Amino acid sequence: MPTSAARRRWSLTRYFAVVSVVAMAALGCALVWVTSNVMRGQALRDGTASAETLTAYTVGSVPSDAFADGLVSPEEQAQIDSAATGFGDRLVEIRLWSATGLLMYSSTTGARPGFPDNDRFAHVQRSGAADAEVLVDLRDHDVPGDGGSAMQRRVLDVYVPVRASDTAGPRVTDAGADGAAADGTAGDGSTPAAAPHPDEVVGAAEILLDHTASEAALSDAVRTVGLVVGGGLVALWLLLFRTVFTTSRRLQSTALENARLALLDSLTGLPNRRLLAERMRRTVTAAHEDGSRVGLVLLDIDRFKDINDSLGHDRGDELLEQVAERLRGALRDEDVVARLGGDEFAILLPDVRSVANAERLARRVRALFVPPFTLGELSLHVETSVGVACLPDHAHDSSSLMRTADVAMYAAKHHRTGVSVYSADEDDSSPARLVLLGDLHHALDTDADAEPQLEMHYQPKVDLHSGKIVGLEALMRWRHPTRGILAPGTFIPLAEQSGLIHDVTRFALSQAVAQLALWRADGRVTPVAVNLSAHDVTSSTVVDVIEGLLERHGVPPELLEVEITETALVADPSRVVPVLKRLGSIGVKVAIDDFGIGNTSIAQLRDLPVDELKIDRLFVSDLRDGGRAGSEVVVQAMVDLAHSFDLRVVAEGVEDQETASALRRLGVDHAQGFWYSPAVPAAALPALSDVPRQRRPRPPATAAAPVGPGRTTTGTGARGGAAAARSPRTASSEPNS
Numbered sequence: 001m002p003t004s005a006a007r008r009r010w011s012l013t014r015y016f017a018v019v020s021v022v023a024m025a026a027l028g029c030a031l032v033w034v035t036s037n038v039m040r041g042q043a044l045r046d047g048t049a050s051a052e053t054l055t056a057y058t059v060g061s062v063p064s065d066a067f068a069d070g071l072v073s074p075e076e077q078a079q080i081d082s083a084a085t086g087f088g089d090r091l092v093e094i095r096l097w098s099a100t101g102l103l104m105y106s107s108t109t110g111a112r113p114g115f116p117d118n119d120r121f122a123h124v125q126r127s128g129a130a131d132a133e134v135l136v137d138l139r140d141h142d143v144p145g146d147g148g149s150a151m152q153r154r155v156l157d158v159y160v161p162v163r164a165s166d167t168a169g170p171r172v173t174d175a176g177a178d179g180a181a182a183d184g185t186a187g188d189g190s191t192p193a194a195a196p197h198p199d200e201v202v203g204a205a206e207i208l209l210d211h212t213a214s215e216a217a218l219s220d221a222v223r224t225v226g227l228v229v230g231g232g233l234v235a236l237w238l239l240l241f242r243t244v245f246t247t248s249r250r251l252q253s254t255a256l257e258n259a260r261l262a263l264l265d266s267l268t269g270l271p272n273r274r275l276l277a278e279r280m281r282r283t284v285t286a287a288h289e290d291g292s293r294v295g296l297v298l299l300d301i302d303r304f305k306d307i308n309d310s311l312g313h314d315r316g317d318e319l320l321e322q323v324a325e326r327l328r329g330a331l332r333d334e335d336v337v338a339r340l341g342g343d344e345f346a347i348l349l350p351d352v353r354s355v356a357n358a359e360r361l362a363r364r365v366r367a368l369f370v371p372p373f374t375l376g377e378l379s380l381h382v383e384t385s386v387g388v389a390c391l392p393d394h395a396h397d398s399s400s401l402m403r404t405a406d407v408a409m410y411a412a413k414h415h416r417t418g419v420s421v422y423s424a425d426e427d428d429s430s431p432a433r434l435v436l437l438g439d440l441h442h443a444l445d446t447d448a449d450a451e452p453q454l455e456m457h458y459q460p461k462v463d464l465h466s467g468k469i470v471g472l473e474a475l476m477r478w479r480h481p482t483r484g485i486l487a488p489g490t491f492i493p494l495a496e497q498s499g500l501i502h503d504v505t506r507f508a509l510s511q512a513v514a515q516l517a518l519w520r521a522d523g524r525v526t527p528v529a530v531n532l533s534a535h536d537v538t539s540s541t542v543v544d545v546i547e548g549l550l551e552r553h554g555v556p557p558e559l560l561e562v563e564i565t566e567t568a569l570v571a572d573p574s575r576v577v578p579v580l581k582r583l584g585s586i587g588v589k590v591a592i593d594d595f596g597i598g599n600t601s602i603a604q605l606r607d608l609p610v611d612e613l614k615i616d617r618l619f620v621s622d623l624r625d626g627g628r629a630g631s632e633v634v635v636q637a638m639v640d641l642a643h644s645f646d647l648r649v650v651a652e653g654v655e656d657q658e659t660a661s662a663l664r665r666l667g668v669d670h671a672q673g674f675w676y677s678p679a680v681p682a683a684a685l686p687a688l689s690d691v692p693r694q695r696r697p698r699p700p701a702t703a704a705a706p707v708g709p710g711r712t713t714t715g716t717g718a719r720g721g722a723a724a725a726r727s728p729r730t731a732s733s734e735p736n737s
């Protein structure tokens with residue numbers, strides 16, 4: 001995938017190549033040009049020096065008068081000829097020009113030009129310096145070795161100034177000598193010219209030297225220089241280019257590697273949060289365009305912190321790697337598996353047909369955790385909570401998709417349902433939830449005359465050995481005006497987060513105590529347990545409320561029990577324990593709810609002022625069908641532990657005979673569950689004559705009738721009512737297979 005950065009880097013190399021080639025070529029040309037100019041200048045200077053020497057030789061025998069009048073006698077001509085002969089082949093021609101530009105002498109006999117090059121001639125006369133120029137000799141001539149063919153010969157044409165001192169001086173003639181001496185006139189009657197000053201330029205010699213060989217040598221030299229410079233520069237360029245290219249390659253691959261590392265999780269090699277966010281953004285954009293559905297599955301490992309703390313971080317890392325391995329192996333290529341950090345993983349489903357399909361996949365993912373993980377010698381059972389959200393069903397963009405999947409995962413963890421699809425009810429910030437909160441306010445506010453929306457249902461606790469009902473747990477239901485009956489899982493967390501929980505608890509307590517008073521007046525007595533929230537037990541207000549209610553309704557405190565979850569208990573023991581102690585001191589019994597999923601240590605359990613321990617239904621359901629390996633041992637340990645501290649043990653969520661038998665065998669005291677009865681309205685409970693009568697003012701002789709599936713006395717029927725009594729959430733999140 002060529003990124004724009006990669007393209008930019010490559011074009012840098014190319015840019016360097018082009019610019020450096022141009023620069024090197026310019027440098028090479030400049031070098032060659034300068035060198036050839038220097039050599040050419042040198043050749044001209046050499047030629048000029050030769051010409052000056054030749055001029056000195058030749059004009060030394062010419063009288064200065066000849067330059068003045070332009071006439072050379074045949075004897076003088078013969079003298080010049082003989083002076084020039086010593087200069088060999090290189091000399092092409094000698095011309096002597098008089099001061100006025102008349103050709104006085106030429107060494108050749110052929111066609112001769114009548115005039116000098118006026119500009120140059122004038123320049124030489126003015127400056128007194130020689131002037132050299134290379135000309136093309138257009139005349140036919142023989143070039144040795146060229147088969148006598150005509151070719152253009154190069155000639156160095158040098159004008160050399162002739163000073164009076166260079167010449168042989170004035171002509172010496174008898175008449176002239178006398179006349180000049182006697183009357184200052186020439187012998188022919190004219191006035192003799194004054195003798196020129198020795199430095200005066202009296203004329204010029206034009207020396208033409210054969211320059212062809214020099215030019216050829218010069219071209220050779222320039223060619224050689226060109227080759228050397230060119231070769232050197234090419235070699236240098238190649239070296240530079242190679243260096244730049246490899247460096248750029250290295251930088252490029254380092255940058256790519258860094259970019260890759262920044263997008264991958266270092267432990268598992270899976271895409272990280274950033275890469276996932278990028279993919280999500282693109283997938284969501286595509287989905288908006290083509291109307292497809294995008295699913296996001298979030299999962300985290302239950303109790304990973306405990307695994308890390310107890311087995312060490314190396315083992316924790318090993319587990320994460322194995323989880324990544326399983327996830328990667330089980331999904332389609334187009335699905336993106338990412339690690340978000342810690343023990344959180346995400347799976348992006350770019351094109352999922354329906355929410356149900358996404359949920360099915362989430363269940364498949366959860367099933368990947370069924371085979372134990374092997375960490376060294378250890379075989380470890382690990383569970384995960386999985387949240388599912390889809391776009392456009394639950395979210396409209398990638399960030400809301402991430403948020404809704406997170407809400408769903410949190411719900412799965414909180415309700416221990418394993419897999420949970422996003423529901424606005426669970427979402428603190430969803431408008432639906434805010435509406436529900438308003439409705440709850442209203443439900444708690446309704447005046448005494450109106451039909452209350454909130455009501456308490458009661459689920460029997462049964463003695464496992466006698467089969468008799470030994471108590472009831474009060475569970476709240478909300479008859480919502482538009483949404484039907486809502487289970488507490490829907491609104492209790494909402495009440496806890498909004499501070500309404502104290503009103504909810506007050507309602508539950510007053511209903512339960514009032515019901516106890518009614519039953520008691522009827523002569524029928526069985527203890528009722530009310531669930532308290534973690535928020536209730538951090539201050540003793542709740543104890544005052546309970547005391548007030550018991551007193552007002554004349555109900556003995558031992559008929560009321562409270563249930564507090566283990567997690568609430570251990571969250572803040574320093575504040576909770578004094579409240580529990582006060583409850584104990586007024587005679588109200590305390591049960592630890594959902595025991596086994598918190599982290600209570602044995603020492604803590606011994607010090608807690610509690611009377612009953614309710615084993616969480618997670619462990620109870622493990623006993624079904626022979627149970628998961630070790631589940632009986634776990635329950636047995638809990639029972640032994642509780643009994644050793646004189647606590648009563650109650651098993652929750654008993655749904656079948658087999659589980660009930662197993663619990664009985666393991667020594668569990670009481671049981672509760674759909675197998676006996678779901679929570680039902682007070683009016684639908686078994687006739688209270690069937691309930692054991694304790695501390696009744698007038699104990700009747702009737703024996704207590706055991707309840708059970710075969711002889712249910714509830715209005716809805718135990719098994720049949722079970723499903724109906726289950727919360728919509730629990731029912732809907734049950735695997736539909």
Ligand code: C2E
Pocket residue numbers: 459474475476487488489492504505508531532533563593594617652653654655672673674675678679725726727
């Ligand atoms: P919990 O205290 O653990 O209550 C037991 C839950 O298990 C009840 O759910 C009950 O209907 C359900 N259950 C009973 N037998 C079985 C069974 O055989 N199988 C299965 N699968 N479930 C069974 P419910 O009524 O939906 O209550 C859920 C939770 O809401 C309760 O858990 C409790 O923590 C809370 N809650 C209920 N009423 C109140 C209340 O008045 N005040 C407060 N603070 N919390 C309440």
Ligand code: CA
Pocket residue numbers: 473531563593
């Ligand atoms: Ca409970």
Ligand code: CA
Pocket residue numbers: 593594614616652
């Ligand atoms: Ca419970």
